[in-house]
Amino acid sequence: MTESAQTADSRVVPPARPYPFSVPDRLVVDPTYGELRENEPMTRVKLPYGEEAWLATRYEDVRTVLGDVRFGRAPAVQRDEPRLTPRQQYSGMLTMDPPDHTRLRRLVAKAFTARRVEALRPRAQEIADALVDDMVRIGPPADLVEHVATPLPIQVICELLGVPYADRDRFHLWSEAIVSTTSLPPETIQEYLNNLWGYIGDLVAERRREPGIDDLLGVLVRARDENQDRLSETELVELAAGLLAAGHETTVTQVPNFVYVLLNNPDQLARLRADPSLVPAAVEELLRYVPLGVGSSFARYAKEDVEVGGVLVRAGEPVLGSLSSANRDGAVFADPDRLDLGREQNPHLGFGHGVHHCVGAQLARMELQVAVATLVTRLPGLRLAVPEAELQWKRGMLVRGLLGMPVAW
Amino acid sequence: MSTAWRIGVDSRRCIGTSICAGTAPEHFRLVDGLSAPLADVVAPAEVIIDAADSCPVEAITVRDAADDRLIAPEE
Numbered sequence: 342m343t344e345s346a347q348t349a350d351s352r353v354v355p356p357a358r359p360y361p362f363s364v365p366d367r368l369v370v371d372p373t374y375g376e377l378r379e380n381e382p383m384t385r386v387k388l389p390y391g392e393e394a395w396l397a398t399r400y401e402d403v404r405t406v407l408g409d410v411r412f413g414r415a416p417a418v419q420r421d422e423p424r425l426t427p428r429q430q431y432s433g434m435l436t437m438d439p440p441d442h443t444r445l446r447r448l449v450a451k452a453f454t455a456r457r458v459e460a461l462r463p464r465a466q467e468i469a470d471a472l473v474d475d476m477v478r479i480g481p482p483a484d485l486v487e488h489v490a491t492p493l494p495i496q497v498i499c500e501l502l503g504v505p506y507a508d509r510d511r512f513h514l515w516s517e518a519i520v521s522t523t524s525l526p527p528e529t530i531q532e533y534l535n536n537l538w539g540y541i542g543d544l545v546a547e548r549r550r551e552p553g554i555d556d557l558l559g560v561l562v563r564a565r566d567e568n569q570d571r572l573s574e575t576e577l578v579e580l581a582a583g584l585l586a587a588g589h590e591t592t593v594t595q596v597p598n599f600v601y602v603l604l605n606n607p608d609q610l611a612r613l614r615a616d617p618s619l620v621p622a623a624v625e626e627l628l629r630y631v632p633l634g635v636g637s638s639f640a641r642y643a644k645e646d647v648e649v650g651g652v653l654v655r656a657g658e659p660v661l662g663s664l665s666s667a668n669r670d671g672a673v674f675a676d677p678d679r680l681d682l683g684r685e686q687n688p689h690l691g692f693g694h695g696v697h698h699c700v701g702a703q704l705a706r707m708e709l710q711v712a713v714a715t716l717v718t719r720l721p722g723l724r725l726a727v728p729e730a731e732l733q734w735k736r737g738m739l740v741r742g743l744l745g746m747p748v749a750w
Numbered sequence: 751m752s753t754a755w756r757i758g759v760d761s762r763r764c765i766g767t768s769i770c771a772g773t774a775p776e777h778f779r780l781v782d783g784l785s786a787p788l789a790d791v792v793a794p795a796e797v798i799i800d801a802a803d804s805c806p807v808e809a810i811t812v813r814d815a816a817d818d819r820l821i822a823p824e825e
């Protein structure tokens with residue numbers, strides 16, 4: 342007893358570093374992560390908004406923070422949680438713990454299993470081929486972001502959910518409200534969110550009038566109407582909006598990121614061209630290699646005292662886990678800063694870990710595989726149409742990615 | 751009404767997300783990165799079906815221990 346009290350008392354809490362450690366530079370992982378994994382695997386950080394937190398940088402520790410049931414997300418709603426955005430999220434799956442979280446998650450998980458997603462692959466391939474046809478018809482230079490990376494995932498998630506693709510411009514604009522950190526004024530963010538909510542509300546009403554509609558939105562509406570315990574009306578609308586937003590923004594960003602990394606690693610690109618059966622492994626390696634997030638967010642709160650990475654985290658303290666850092670941990674990945682499309686063991690954390698492990702992971706994987714395979718096989722001369730230094734990168738966003746990607750082939 | 755269920759995890763399918771162990775920690779844990787049931791034959795409990803239905807690769811099956819009838823995942 343005295344011993345544990347002593348451990349608690351002798352705990353050294355270092356001063357917090359401002360986080361993210363630096364302004365994001367393309368897809369470079371800040372070397373600070375490597376130094377921290379080596380010397381100070383649990384460090385204190387202060388994000389632009391919210392309270393101070395611990396930051397875990399080693400793979401094992403990040404997995405513990407995300408996967409151990411002694412940590413949870415639900416306490417975040419009572420707290421000024423550490424975050425990159427001014428707005429704090431007070432609802433949705435990522436603010437819940439089991440069993441509340443399970444109730445929502447189970448409803449959607451069924452629609453996103455590997456088996457269901459495989460059934461969508463031929464349609465995704467058809468969409469990808471048509472998009473590449475159109476781009477080829479327009480001729481080089483063409484913007485890969487506009488012509489392929491953006492429409493592909495949006496078309497797929499729209500068909501899956503049952504949202505008219507024709508409305509894409511409206512909801513693409515509104516969904517910026519969810520991912521914007523500094524680039525939109527708060528009033529605009531609120532306005533966009535209201536628009537998004539109202540729009541989905543109308544689609545829900547339509548499925549009530551016509552119960553035969555057999556898309557994911559229809560399934561969710563029926564689940565809601567058959568058993569009101571399963572889903573409240575607000576949850577229904579938020580869930581659909583969340584899936585719509587998450588269902589495109591990340592994948593839209595990753596396709597050009599992947600192409601960018603491949604073009605910068607010509608030996609690996611040549612390898613992939615020579616053997617397209619490497620595509621699934623290549624996608625996993627790219628998910629590991631690309632630091633999609635500008636910084637970690639969605640801190641987990643300790644529900645009791647937990648020792649992580651040699652530090653005693655006290656009950657009630659928030660801990661962030663850096664996925665980008667975990668994915669470059671040499672203790673798990675040999676030669677971690679090298680892109681190796683043939684990596685055999687690749688338990689990367691690109692989709693997170695634990696109960697919040699990305700619900701769209703199987704869908705995103707399939708879309709990324711289709712996109713990479715289609716671009717690599719159909720456009721063997723794919724290259725940047727501008728010098729690399731002229732590429733425009735996103736600013737003030739949660740994710741790193743290209744605003745545009747002029748290519749030739 | 752069955753009195754016991756048999757839990758199976760297909761280790762060739764499991765991708766180690768730990769969703770099951772987070773959903774039903776009293777029934778699943780991760781061993782060397784893959785899911786393993788704590789006990790194969792257990793008393794029926796809704797949370798086990800939740801875990802099976804939440805697995806993204808349908809690696810978990812729940813069957814009636816007496817007659818092998820498939821209980822989860824639902825088709």
Ligand code: HEM
Pocket residue numbers: 407434435436446498583584587588589591592595633638639664690691692693694696697698699700701702704705
């Ligand atoms: C390349 C694409 C994607 C990446 C890298 C990605 C990444 C992630 C990560 C890291 C998490 C876990 C967050 C945490 O635990 O703190 C997550 C959760 C989530 N993702 Fe994705 N995602 C992608 C695509 C998608 C798609 C296509 C959808 C929807 C169709 C989606 C929907 C969600 C949802 C709803 C959650 C929250 C799950 C929960 O709280 O249980 N994601 N994603």
Ligand code: SF4
Pocket residue numbers: 759763764765766767768769770771784785804805806807808809810
């Ligand atoms: S949820 Fe499925 S894939 Fe994830 S650890 Fe459990 S059995 Fe494996």
